[in-house]
Protein backbone atom coordinates (compact mmCIF):
# COMPACT_ATOMS: atom_id res chain seq x y z
CA UNK A 1 0.00 0.00 0.00
CA UNK A 2 1.24 3.47 -0.92
CA UNK A 3 2.15 5.46 2.20
CA UNK A 4 2.76 8.88 0.62
CA UNK A 5 0.65 10.84 -1.85
CA UNK A 6 0.35 14.48 -2.82
CA UNK A 7 -3.41 14.20 -3.07
CA UNK A 8 -5.81 11.60 -1.73
CA UNK A 9 -9.26 11.46 -3.33
CA UNK A 10 -11.78 9.63 -1.16
CA UNK A 11 -14.47 7.94 -3.22
CA UNK A 12 -14.41 6.04 -6.51
CA UNK A 13 -17.80 7.14 -7.82
CA UNK A 14 -18.17 9.22 -10.96
CA UNK A 15 -17.10 12.37 -9.06
CA UNK A 16 -13.92 10.95 -7.54
CA UNK A 17 -12.87 9.42 -10.88
CA UNK A 18 -13.69 12.58 -12.88
CA UNK A 19 -11.69 14.64 -10.38
CA UNK A 20 -8.76 12.19 -10.52
CA UNK A 21 -8.68 12.32 -14.31
CA UNK A 22 -9.01 16.10 -14.49
CA UNK A 23 -6.37 16.73 -11.81
CA UNK A 24 -3.92 14.38 -13.52
CA UNK A 25 -4.65 16.07 -16.87
CA UNK A 26 -3.66 19.35 -15.25
CA UNK A 27 -0.29 17.82 -14.40
CA UNK A 28 -0.85 16.97 -10.73
CA UNK A 29 1.25 13.95 -9.78
CA UNK A 30 1.16 11.64 -6.77
CA UNK A 31 -2.64 11.20 -6.74
CA UNK A 32 -4.12 8.25 -4.85
CA UNK A 33 -7.82 7.42 -5.11
CA UNK A 34 -9.30 5.37 -2.26
CA UNK A 35 -12.50 3.38 -2.76
CA UNK A 36 -13.94 1.36 0.10
CA UNK A 37 -15.65 -1.05 -2.33
CA UNK A 38 -15.28 -1.15 -6.12
CA UNK A 39 -15.48 1.76 -8.55
CA UNK A 40 -19.06 2.95 -9.03
CA UNK A 41 -20.35 0.92 -6.08
CA UNK A 42 -22.31 3.85 -4.61
CA UNK A 43 -25.02 6.00 -6.20
CA UNK A 44 -23.15 6.05 -9.50
CA UNK A 45 -23.66 2.36 -10.26
CA UNK A 46 -27.39 2.80 -9.62
CA UNK A 47 -27.88 5.94 -11.66
CA UNK A 48 -30.35 6.19 -14.52
CA UNK A 49 -27.65 8.39 -16.07
CA UNK A 50 -29.94 10.81 -17.88
CA UNK A 51 -27.90 13.62 -19.41
CA UNK A 52 -29.80 16.83 -20.08
CA UNK A 53 -29.54 20.54 -19.33
CA UNK A 54 -32.94 21.46 -17.89
CA UNK A 55 -31.92 23.41 -14.77
CA UNK A 56 -33.18 26.53 -13.10
CA UNK A 57 -29.96 28.21 -11.99
CA UNK A 58 -27.06 29.50 -14.02
CA UNK A 59 -24.51 27.44 -12.17
CA UNK A 60 -26.25 24.09 -12.76
CA UNK A 61 -27.30 24.92 -16.32
CA UNK A 62 -23.70 25.92 -17.05
CA UNK A 63 -22.32 22.73 -15.52
CA UNK A 64 -24.86 20.59 -17.37
CA UNK A 65 -24.16 22.25 -20.73
CA UNK A 66 -20.39 21.94 -20.32
CA UNK A 67 -20.84 18.30 -19.28
CA UNK A 68 -23.20 17.45 -22.16
CA UNK A 69 -20.53 18.53 -24.61
CA UNK A 70 -17.97 16.36 -22.85
CA UNK A 71 -20.34 13.36 -22.88
CA UNK A 72 -21.01 13.85 -26.58
CA UNK A 73 -17.29 13.94 -27.45
CA UNK A 74 -16.06 11.79 -24.60
CA UNK A 75 -13.77 9.53 -26.65
CA UNK A 76 -11.99 12.53 -28.17
CA UNK A 77 -11.76 14.52 -24.94
CA UNK A 78 -11.13 11.80 -22.34
CA UNK A 79 -9.89 8.97 -24.55
CA UNK A 80 -12.37 6.20 -23.62
CA UNK A 81 -16.06 5.61 -24.22
CA UNK A 82 -18.86 6.69 -21.88
CA UNK A 83 -21.76 5.06 -23.74
CA UNK A 84 -23.51 8.33 -24.53
CA UNK A 85 -26.67 7.78 -26.60
CA UNK A 86 -28.43 10.78 -28.08
CA UNK A 87 -32.18 10.37 -27.66
CA UNK A 88 -33.21 13.99 -27.22
CA UNK A 89 -34.87 14.99 -23.96
CA UNK A 90 -38.37 16.36 -23.39
CA UNK A 91 -39.84 18.12 -20.39
CA UNK A 92 -43.62 17.96 -20.00
CA UNK A 93 -45.06 20.80 -17.95
CA UNK A 94 -48.67 21.30 -16.96
CA UNK A 95 -50.43 24.59 -16.26
CA UNK A 96 -48.97 24.79 -12.75
CA UNK A 97 -45.38 24.57 -14.04
CA UNK A 98 -45.89 26.51 -17.24
CA UNK A 99 -44.41 29.88 -16.24
CA UNK A 100 -41.44 28.46 -14.39
CA UNK A 101 -40.66 26.11 -17.24
CA UNK A 102 -40.62 28.97 -19.72
CA UNK A 103 -38.40 30.97 -17.35
CA UNK A 104 -35.97 28.05 -17.04
CA UNK A 105 -35.78 27.66 -20.82
CA UNK A 106 -35.10 31.40 -21.18
CA UNK A 107 -32.28 31.15 -18.62
CA UNK A 108 -30.82 28.14 -20.43
CA UNK A 109 -31.05 29.83 -23.84
CA UNK A 110 -29.27 32.89 -22.44
CA UNK A 111 -26.48 30.54 -21.38
CA UNK A 112 -26.23 29.32 -24.99
CA UNK A 113 -27.93 25.96 -24.36
CA UNK A 114 -29.72 24.33 -27.27
CA UNK A 115 -33.23 23.99 -25.91
CA UNK A 116 -36.61 25.19 -27.08
CA UNK A 117 -40.32 25.13 -26.32
CA UNK A 118 -42.14 23.17 -28.99
CA UNK A 119 -45.84 23.01 -29.79
CA UNK A 120 -48.12 19.99 -29.48
CA UNK A 121 -47.80 19.18 -33.18
CA UNK A 122 -44.00 19.18 -33.14
CA UNK A 123 -44.02 17.19 -29.92
CA UNK A 124 -46.49 14.71 -31.40
CA UNK A 125 -43.99 13.80 -34.09
CA UNK A 126 -41.33 13.04 -31.48
CA UNK A 127 -43.64 11.16 -29.15
CA UNK A 128 -45.80 8.75 -31.11
CA UNK A 129 -48.14 6.98 -28.72
CA UNK A 130 -47.92 9.70 -26.03
CA UNK A 131 -50.90 11.52 -24.56
CA UNK A 132 -49.98 15.21 -24.43
CA UNK A 133 -53.39 16.71 -23.62
CA UNK A 134 -52.37 17.90 -20.15
CA UNK A 135 -49.18 19.65 -21.34
CA UNK A 136 -49.14 23.45 -21.22
CA UNK A 137 -45.48 23.60 -22.27
CA UNK A 138 -43.17 21.02 -23.80
CA UNK A 139 -39.42 21.54 -23.83
CA UNK A 140 -37.17 19.85 -26.36
CA UNK A 141 -33.41 19.38 -26.02
CA UNK A 142 -32.30 17.69 -29.25
CA UNK A 143 -28.72 16.99 -28.11
CA UNK A 144 -29.44 15.31 -24.77
CA UNK A 145 -29.63 11.61 -23.97
CA UNK A 146 -28.16 9.18 -21.50
CA UNK A 147 -24.80 7.56 -20.84
CA UNK A 148 -23.48 4.46 -19.12
CA UNK A 149 -22.81 5.52 -15.51
CA UNK A 150 -20.44 2.67 -14.61
CA UNK A 151 -18.77 2.90 -18.03
CA UNK A 152 -18.17 6.64 -17.63
CA UNK A 153 -16.65 6.08 -14.19
CA UNK A 154 -14.36 3.32 -15.43
CA UNK A 155 -13.39 5.44 -18.44
CA UNK A 156 -12.32 8.31 -16.20
CA UNK A 157 -10.50 5.90 -13.86
CA UNK A 158 -8.70 4.15 -16.72
CA UNK A 159 -7.52 7.38 -18.27
CA UNK A 160 -6.52 8.70 -14.83
CA UNK A 161 -4.40 5.57 -14.33
CA UNK A 162 -2.67 6.13 -17.69
CA UNK A 163 -1.80 9.60 -16.37
CA UNK A 164 -0.25 8.14 -13.22
CA UNK A 165 -3.12 8.09 -10.69
CA UNK A 166 -2.98 5.13 -8.29
CA UNK A 167 -6.21 3.49 -7.21
CA UNK A 168 -6.68 1.50 -4.01
CA UNK A 169 -9.91 -0.51 -4.10
CA UNK A 170 -11.52 -2.07 -1.01
CA UNK A 171 -9.64 0.50 1.02
CA UNK A 172 -11.61 2.78 3.35
CA UNK A 173 -10.49 6.15 4.55
CA UNK A 174 -11.23 5.98 8.26
CA UNK A 175 -9.97 9.34 9.47
CA UNK A 176 -8.56 12.57 8.09
CA UNK A 177 -5.37 13.71 9.78
CA UNK A 178 -5.27 17.46 10.36
CA UNK A 179 -2.27 19.04 12.07
CA UNK A 180 -2.03 22.75 12.84
CA UNK A 181 -4.92 23.62 10.51
CA UNK A 182 -3.46 21.66 7.59
CA UNK A 183 -4.16 18.28 6.04
CA UNK A 184 -1.22 15.98 6.78
CA UNK A 185 -2.65 12.59 5.88
CA UNK A 186 -5.41 10.02 5.83
CA UNK A 187 -5.79 6.97 8.04
CA UNK A 188 -7.13 4.07 6.02
CA UNK A 189 -8.02 0.42 6.45
CA UNK A 190 -4.62 -0.34 4.87
CA UNK A 191 -2.60 2.06 7.00
CA UNK A 192 -1.62 5.72 7.13
CA UNK A 193 -1.06 7.74 3.96
CA UNK A 194 0.71 11.05 4.32
CA UNK A 195 -0.78 13.69 2.02
CA UNK A 196 -0.95 17.45 1.82
CA UNK A 197 -4.33 17.48 0.13
CA UNK A 198 -7.54 15.47 0.53
CA UNK A 199 -10.63 15.67 -1.66
CA UNK A 200 -13.74 14.14 -0.14
CA UNK A 201 -15.99 12.81 -2.93
CA UNK A 202 -17.54 10.07 -0.83
CA UNK A 203 -21.21 10.55 -1.72
CA UNK A 204 -23.46 9.51 1.16
CA UNK A 205 -20.45 8.99 3.43
CA UNK A 206 -19.03 12.49 2.99
CA UNK A 207 -20.57 14.12 6.05
CA UNK A 208 -19.44 11.29 8.35
CA UNK A 209 -15.84 11.74 7.23
CA UNK A 210 -15.85 15.51 7.59
CA UNK A 211 -17.70 15.58 10.90
CA UNK A 212 -14.63 14.05 12.55
CA UNK A 213 -12.68 17.22 11.81
CA UNK A 214 -15.44 19.56 12.89
CA UNK A 215 -16.86 20.31 9.44
CA UNK A 216 -20.59 19.94 9.20
CA UNK A 217 -22.18 19.27 5.79
CA UNK A 218 -25.97 19.72 5.61
CA UNK A 219 -26.54 16.42 3.78
CA UNK A 220 -29.47 14.04 4.03
CA UNK A 221 -29.53 10.59 2.48
CA UNK A 222 -32.65 9.06 0.93
CA UNK A 223 -33.57 5.96 -1.02
CA UNK A 224 -35.03 6.19 -4.55
CA UNK A 225 -36.23 3.51 -6.92
CA UNK A 226 -36.01 2.86 -10.64
CA UNK A 227 -38.11 0.32 -12.54
CA UNK A 228 -37.46 -1.28 -15.93
CA UNK A 229 -40.47 -2.11 -18.12
CA UNK A 230 -40.66 -3.70 -21.55
CA UNK A 231 -41.51 -1.28 -24.34
CA UNK A 232 -44.91 -2.09 -25.80
CA UNK A 233 -44.43 -1.85 -29.53
CA UNK A 234 -42.25 -0.74 -32.38
CA UNK A 235 -44.22 2.51 -32.52
CA UNK A 236 -42.29 3.79 -29.53
CA UNK A 237 -38.98 2.31 -30.56
CA UNK A 238 -37.31 5.71 -30.82
CA UNK A 239 -38.23 6.88 -27.35
CA UNK A 240 -36.75 10.18 -26.11
CA UNK A 241 -35.65 10.70 -22.53
CA UNK A 242 -38.17 12.74 -20.56
CA UNK A 243 -38.90 14.58 -17.36
CA UNK A 244 -42.64 14.62 -16.74
CA UNK A 245 -43.47 17.38 -14.27
CA UNK A 246 -47.19 16.63 -14.50
CA UNK A 247 -46.88 12.99 -13.48
CA UNK A 248 -43.71 13.45 -11.40
CA UNK A 249 -41.75 10.82 -13.30
CA UNK A 250 -38.71 10.63 -15.51
CA UNK A 251 -37.88 7.95 -18.03
CA UNK A 252 -35.57 6.94 -20.82
CA UNK A 253 -35.03 4.02 -23.18
CA UNK A 254 -32.69 1.25 -22.12
CA UNK A 255 -31.26 -0.79 -24.99
CA UNK A 256 -33.71 -1.70 -27.73
CA UNK A 257 -36.67 -3.00 -25.77
CA UNK A 258 -36.76 -1.57 -22.24
CA UNK A 259 -37.77 1.68 -20.60
CA UNK A 260 -36.31 2.82 -17.27
CA UNK A 261 -38.53 5.00 -15.10
CA UNK A 262 -38.30 6.65 -11.72
CA UNK A 263 -40.60 8.85 -9.71
CA UNK A 264 -40.10 12.22 -8.07
CA UNK A 265 -40.67 12.86 -4.40
CA UNK A 266 -38.44 12.98 -1.36
CA UNK A 267 -37.68 9.23 -1.10
CA UNK A 268 -37.28 7.37 2.19
CA UNK A 269 -34.71 8.68 4.67
CA UNK A 270 -31.73 6.35 5.19
CA UNK A 271 -29.64 6.30 8.39
CA UNK A 272 -26.77 4.06 7.30
CA UNK A 273 -25.83 4.21 3.58
CA UNK A 274 -24.76 0.55 3.73
CA UNK A 275 -28.20 -0.61 4.86
CA UNK A 276 -31.16 -0.06 2.55
CA UNK A 277 -33.46 -2.16 0.35
CA UNK A 278 -31.94 -2.59 -3.10
CA UNK A 279 -35.18 -3.69 -4.83
CA UNK A 280 -38.23 -1.54 -5.60
CA UNK A 281 -41.39 -2.28 -3.64
CA UNK A 282 -44.57 -3.51 -5.36
CA UNK A 283 -46.31 -0.30 -4.28
CA UNK A 284 -43.76 1.98 -5.90
CA UNK A 285 -43.62 -0.08 -9.10
CA UNK A 286 -47.40 0.23 -9.42
CA UNK A 287 -47.30 3.93 -8.65
CA UNK A 288 -44.68 4.75 -11.27
CA UNK A 289 -46.34 2.42 -13.80
CA UNK A 290 -49.70 4.20 -13.48
CA UNK A 291 -48.06 7.60 -13.87
CA UNK A 292 -46.09 6.37 -16.86
CA UNK A 293 -49.25 5.06 -18.50
CA UNK A 294 -50.87 8.49 -18.04
CA UNK A 295 -48.25 9.81 -20.43
CA UNK A 296 -47.81 6.72 -22.63
CA UNK A 297 -51.11 4.80 -22.56
CA UNK A 298 -49.53 1.77 -24.28
CA UNK A 299 -47.40 1.24 -21.19
CA UNK A 300 -50.48 -0.36 -19.59
CA UNK A 301 -49.81 -3.42 -21.72
CA UNK A 302 -46.15 -3.79 -20.80
CA UNK A 303 -44.38 -6.00 -18.34
CA UNK A 304 -42.32 -5.03 -15.32
CA UNK A 305 -38.90 -6.63 -15.80
CA UNK A 306 -36.61 -5.56 -13.05
CA UNK A 307 -35.67 -2.68 -10.82
CA UNK A 308 -33.21 -1.28 -8.34
CA UNK A 309 -32.86 1.38 -5.70
CA UNK A 310 -30.05 3.77 -4.85
CA UNK A 311 -29.24 6.71 -2.63
CA UNK A 312 -29.55 10.44 -3.17
CA UNK A 313 -27.30 12.58 -0.98
CA UNK A 314 -29.04 15.93 -0.85
CA UNK A 315 -28.37 19.46 0.33
CA UNK A 316 -31.26 21.72 1.41
CA UNK A 317 -31.16 23.59 -1.92
CA UNK A 318 -30.36 20.48 -3.96
CA UNK A 319 -27.22 22.07 -5.35
CA UNK A 320 -23.93 20.26 -4.69
CA UNK A 321 -21.10 21.54 -2.53
CA UNK A 322 -17.85 21.99 -4.47
CA UNK A 323 -15.46 23.87 -2.27
CA UNK A 324 -12.25 24.17 -0.33
CA UNK A 325 -12.92 23.94 3.39
CA UNK A 326 -12.22 27.25 5.14
CA UNK A 327 -9.70 27.01 7.95
CA UNK A 328 -8.24 23.62 6.95
CA UNK A 329 -5.55 23.99 4.33
CA UNK A 330 -5.61 21.24 1.72
CA UNK A 331 -9.14 19.96 2.40
CA UNK A 332 -11.73 19.96 -0.39
CA UNK A 333 -15.24 18.58 -0.79
CA UNK A 334 -17.33 17.57 -3.80
CA UNK A 335 -20.62 16.09 -2.58
CA UNK A 336 -24.36 16.64 -2.20
CA UNK A 337 -25.41 16.10 -5.80
CA UNK A 338 -28.99 15.55 -4.65
CA UNK A 339 -29.94 12.79 -7.10
CA UNK A 340 -28.98 14.61 -10.30
CA UNK A 341 -25.19 14.62 -10.28
CA UNK A 342 -24.22 12.11 -12.93
CA UNK A 343 -24.87 14.56 -15.75
CA UNK A 344 -22.74 17.19 -13.95
CA UNK A 345 -19.71 14.98 -13.30
CA UNK A 346 -17.52 16.17 -16.20
CA UNK A 347 -17.92 19.82 -15.09
CA UNK A 348 -17.48 18.88 -11.43
CA UNK A 349 -14.12 17.26 -12.25
CA UNK A 350 -12.92 20.18 -14.36
CA UNK A 351 -13.92 22.84 -11.83
CA UNK A 352 -12.56 20.93 -8.84
CA UNK A 353 -9.23 20.55 -10.65
CA UNK A 354 -9.20 24.31 -11.31
CA UNK A 355 -10.02 25.02 -7.67
CA UNK A 356 -7.15 22.82 -6.53
CA UNK A 357 -4.53 23.87 -9.07
CA UNK A 358 -5.43 27.54 -9.69
CA UNK A 359 -7.18 28.41 -6.43
CA UNK A 360 -10.46 29.12 -8.23
CA UNK A 361 -12.63 27.67 -10.98
CA UNK A 362 -12.59 29.50 -14.31
CA UNK A 363 -14.60 27.26 -16.67
CA UNK A 364 -17.79 27.90 -14.67
CA UNK A 365 -18.39 30.22 -11.75
CA UNK A 366 -19.00 27.69 -8.99
CA UNK A 367 -18.99 30.26 -6.17
CA UNK A 368 -22.74 29.63 -5.56
CA UNK A 369 -21.76 26.06 -4.57
CA UNK A 370 -19.64 27.10 -1.58
CA UNK A 371 -20.36 25.39 1.73
CA UNK A 372 -20.69 28.80 3.40
CA UNK A 373 -24.02 29.42 1.61
CA UNK A 374 -25.70 27.37 4.34
CA UNK A 375 -24.17 29.36 7.18
CA UNK A 376 -26.68 32.19 6.94
CA UNK A 377 -29.74 30.01 7.41
CA UNK A 378 -32.73 29.09 5.31
CA UNK A 379 -32.84 32.37 3.36
CA UNK A 380 -29.63 31.41 1.64
CA UNK A 381 -31.68 28.94 -0.39
CA UNK A 382 -33.43 31.77 -2.20
CA UNK A 383 -30.61 32.39 -4.63
CA UNK A 384 -30.57 28.82 -5.81
CA UNK A 385 -34.17 27.64 -5.75
CA UNK A 386 -37.37 29.13 -7.06
CA UNK A 387 -40.22 29.86 -4.66
CA UNK A 388 -41.90 26.51 -5.18
CA UNK A 389 -38.65 24.69 -4.52
CA UNK A 390 -39.79 22.07 -7.03
CA UNK A 391 -37.62 23.15 -9.86
CA UNK A 392 -34.77 20.71 -9.67
CA UNK A 393 -35.67 17.64 -11.57
CA UNK A 394 -33.66 14.65 -12.73
Ligand SMILES: Cc1cc2nc3c(=O)[nH]c(=O)nc-3n(C[C@H](O)[C@H](O)[C@H](O)COP(=O)(O)OP(=O)(O)OC[C@H]3O[C@@H](n4cnc5c(N)ncnc54)[C@H](O)[C@@H]3O)c2cc1C
Pocket residue numbers: 010011012013014015016034035036037038039040041042043044045046047048049050051171172173174201202203204205206209224225226262309310311312334335336337338339340341342343344394
Ligand atom coordinates in the same frame (compact mmCIF):
# COMPACT_ATOMS: atom_id res chain seq x y z
C1 LIG B 1 -31.63 5.67 -8.51
C2 LIG B 1 -30.80 6.83 -8.95
C3 LIG B 1 -31.03 7.41 -10.21
C4 LIG B 1 -30.26 8.51 -10.60
N1 LIG B 1 -30.46 9.02 -11.86
C5 LIG B 1 -29.70 10.06 -12.28
C6 LIG B 1 -29.86 10.56 -13.60
O1 LIG B 1 -30.69 10.07 -14.39
N2 LIG B 1 -29.09 11.60 -13.98
C7 LIG B 1 -28.19 12.19 -13.13
O2 LIG B 1 -27.56 13.18 -13.51
N3 LIG B 1 -28.01 11.72 -11.87
C8 LIG B 1 -28.73 10.67 -11.44
N4 LIG B 1 -28.54 10.16 -10.19
C9 LIG B 1 -27.58 10.81 -9.29
C10 LIG B 1 -26.15 10.39 -9.56
O3 LIG B 1 -26.08 9.01 -9.73
C11 LIG B 1 -25.27 10.84 -8.38
O4 LIG B 1 -25.43 12.23 -8.16
C12 LIG B 1 -23.79 10.57 -8.65
O5 LIG B 1 -23.59 9.24 -9.07
C13 LIG B 1 -23.00 10.84 -7.37
O6 LIG B 1 -21.67 10.44 -7.59
P1 LIG B 1 -20.62 10.48 -6.39
O7 LIG B 1 -19.33 10.06 -6.96
O8 LIG B 1 -20.73 11.81 -5.71
O9 LIG B 1 -21.18 9.44 -5.32
P2 LIG B 1 -21.08 7.86 -5.27
O10 LIG B 1 -21.31 7.24 -6.59
O11 LIG B 1 -21.96 7.41 -4.15
O12 LIG B 1 -19.57 7.59 -4.92
C14 LIG B 1 -19.03 7.75 -3.64
C15 LIG B 1 -18.04 6.62 -3.46
O13 LIG B 1 -17.31 6.85 -2.29
C16 LIG B 1 -17.01 5.60 -1.70
N5 LIG B 1 -16.68 5.84 -0.30
C17 LIG B 1 -17.50 6.32 0.66
N6 LIG B 1 -16.86 6.45 1.84
C18 LIG B 1 -15.59 6.03 1.62
C19 LIG B 1 -14.45 5.93 2.45
N7 LIG B 1 -14.50 6.26 3.74
N8 LIG B 1 -13.29 5.45 1.93
C20 LIG B 1 -13.24 5.11 0.60
N9 LIG B 1 -14.31 5.18 -0.23
C21 LIG B 1 -15.46 5.66 0.27
C22 LIG B 1 -18.30 4.82 -1.90
O14 LIG B 1 -18.12 3.43 -1.80
C23 LIG B 1 -18.71 5.26 -3.29
O15 LIG B 1 -18.25 4.39 -4.29
C24 LIG B 1 -29.27 9.05 -9.75
C25 LIG B 1 -29.03 8.46 -8.51
C26 LIG B 1 -29.78 7.35 -8.12
C27 LIG B 1 -29.49 6.72 -6.80
